[in-house]
Amino acid sequence: MSNQTGFKIFSPEKRLANVINIFVITTLFYFFGASLRLIDELSLFWPLNAVLAAVFVRNPFLNRPIYYFICYSAMIVYDAFTTHWGWQSAIINLSNMIFIILAAGLLLRYTRVQDENNWALNAFNLFYFCLIASLLSSLLGSVGSFGPSSDYRKFLPLFADWFSEQFSTGVLLMPFLLMAKWPQWDKLPAFHVSKIYPLLGVIISIIASVLIGGAGSLAFPLPALIWCAIRYPVPVTALITLLTGGIEIVLVANTIVMIHENPPRVLNEMFSARLGIATMAICPLIVSVSVDAINRLIKQTSLRADFDFLTGVHSRSGLYEALKVKAPLKHQPNQKLCVMLLDIDYFKRINDNYGHECGDVVLAAFAAQLKKTVGEDGLVARLGGEEFVVACSTCTEEQGYAIAEKIRQSIELTAFRYQQQSLFITVSIGLAATTPDKETLLDAFNSLLAQADKYLYLSKRNGRNQTCTSHITQEDMAASI
Numbered sequence: 235m236s237n238q239t240g241f242k243i244f245s246p247e248k249r250l251a252n253v254i255n256i257f258v259i260t261t262l263f264y265f266f267g268a269s270l271r272l273i274d275e276l277s278l279f280w281p282l283n284a285v286l287a288a289v290f291v292r293n294p295f296l297n298r299p300i301y302y303f304i305c306y307s308a309m310i311v312y313d314a315f316t317t318h319w320g321w322q323s324a325i326i327n328l329s330n331m332i333f334i335i336l337a338a339g340l341l342l343r344y345t346r347v348q349d350e351n352n353w354a355l356n357a358f359n360l361f362y363f364c365l366i367a368s369l370l371s372s373l374l375g376s377v378g379s380f381g382p383s384s385d386y387r388k389f390l391p392l393f394a395d396w397f398s399e400q401f402s403t404g405v406l407l408m409p410f411l412l413m414a415k416w417p418q419w420d421k422l423p424a425f426h427v428s429k430i431y432p433l434l435g436v437i438i439s440i441i442a443s444v445l446i447g448g449a450g451s452l453a454f455p456l457p458a459l460i461w462c463a464i465r466y467p468v469p470v471t472a473l474i475t476l477l478t479g480g481i482e483i484v485l486v487a488n489t490i491v492m493i494h495e496n497p498p499r500v501l502n503e504m505f506s507a508r509l510g511i512a513t514m515a516i517c518p519l520i521v522s523v524s525v526d527a528i529n530r531l532i533k534q535t536s537l538r539a540d541f542d543f544l545t546g547v548h549s550r551s552g553l554y555e556a557l558k559v560k561a562p563l564k565h566q567p568n569q570k571l572c573v574m575l576l577d578i579d580y581f582k583r584i585n586d587n588y589g590h591e592c593g594d595v596v597l598a599a600f601a602a603q604l605k606k607t608v609g610e611d612g613l614v615a616r617l618g619g620e621e622f623v624v625a626c627s628t629c630t631e632e633q634g635y636a637i638a639e640k641i642r643q644s645i646e647l648t649a650f651r652y653q654q655q656s657l658f659i660t661v662s663i664g665l666a667a668t669t670p671d672k673e674t675l676l677d678a679f680n681s682l683l684a685q686a687d688k689y690l691y692l693s694k695r696n697g698r699n700q701t702c703t704s705h706i707t708q709e710d711m712a713a714s715i
């Protein structure tokens with residue numbers, strides 16, 4: 235059903251395959267639903283409509299009359315072979331189609347967001363769309379199954395039964411079907427026993443509902459489900475909610491959870507229980523999608539804080555974070571930590587002569603060139619304005635000097651393009667290096683930055699477009715290049 239994995243059941247190009255697959259899926263789930271009807275304890279669910287609505291939502295290119303017509307035909311054909319309903323089959327299956335078309339249509343129209351992984355981001359919408367689709371489809375379905383009978387007192391119970399079944403199945407099943415994706419096994423976080431506590435909470439609360447009983451017991455799993463919503467990803471929460479809701483409906487219908495002294499098959503009881511369970515099921519989902527949205531926002535915000543918006547290299551705070559983690563520098567004990575402070579020469583003239591926009595283009599291209607020259611083994615950050623810093627680990631200070639000179643020369647030789655013009659710039663560099671002893675990389679970096687700033691000042695004062703550093707003689711420098 236999904237288009238997130240290599241294996242796709244549906245594709246916009248393969249129309250014949252789509253037709254066949256829709257026919258097969260409809261027939262399979264019709265058969266599955268009909269089989270559930272035969273098992274008294276499970277005859278409370280009709281999953282076909284929710285499954286097909288989810289298929290249409292996850293594959294928007296299927297939303298064409300021909301594919302809906304194939305669904306309908308598959309249902310009619312199935313009935314023709316297995317029942318003697320005649321014209322009633324046409325009406326009952328039309329009611330199925332009303333649910334599918336309405337639920338899918340409304341979800342596609344109002345809930346589609348740019349991020350395809352977040353169908354049904356708005357769980358409220360899903361709830362109300364299922365409500366509307368269930369009401370209209372049940373109305374027609376109960377008229378169809380009511381048939382020519384004139385005992386109108388039986389119509390309302392029939393409608394209530396039909397509606398509560400459609401609605402509860404839709405609300406429980408669709409969130410999971412819309413959000414399910416194949417797990418990426420290699421990216422799964424490490425297992426820790428505390429991770430199963432929320433799930434255990436759900437199981438214990440279901441057992442408590444069986445033991446204590448009464449109408450209130452249906453709400454027992456709610457806190458544990460909300461705990462799941464906070465701890466687990468959205469699809470896992472949707473699956474646990476689906477299973478909990480389904481189990482509760484089965485338990486109530488089979489008097490394992492006693493919500494009333496009367497037999498629960500009394501229509502009002504089941505109608506109310508199913509609606510109550512479906513309503514409860516949407517709460518953890520709302521929490522889950524909200525937690526997911528907040529986590530994405532936090533990730534986005536920290537990304538913005540860690541990277542410079544204009545040039546894409548680290549910001550000052552991003553560089554500090556990277557130095558704390560150490561990994562990006564691949565620094566080994568006894569290696570030199572080299573810090574280079576770079577300042578573009580006469581950058582003000584670019585702004586003055588070509589405009590601020592051109593200045594921005596040059597800054598971004600300068601940073602890209604810097605990253606390219608430094609490669610994977612060094613960190614590049616923009617400290618502000620036209621001032622950048624490079625940190626890398628080398629065996630000797632001379633190697634650090636060689637990298638600085640490579641950067642300086644590559645900038646000098648690069649033609650920066652703005653509109654139809656080629657601009658040439660130069661850069662002055664101050665370099666400082668040390669072997670961090672007991673101090674952290676971050677502490678070593680901070681003291682090197684202050685030294686590099688002094689050498690940068692020397693570079694500027696000595697005429698710009700050069701690298702200044704300590705200890706290195708003119709001969710060393712010449713030899714290292």
Ligand SMILES: Nc1nc2c(ncn2[C@@H]2O[C@H](COP(=O)(O)OP(=O)(O)OP(=O)(O)O)[C@@H](O)[C@H]2O)c(=O)[nH]1
Nearest residue numbers: 577578579580581582583585590591593594619620
């Ligand atoms: N386009 C653009 N300009 C910036 C940005 N940040 C700082 N600047 C400009 O960079 C220029 C820096 O000028 P100065 O500090 O005088 O230095 P300079 O002209 O590079 O001269 P030297 O450093 O002495 O070689 C100023 O004109 C700032 O307005 C930016 O994000 N975009």
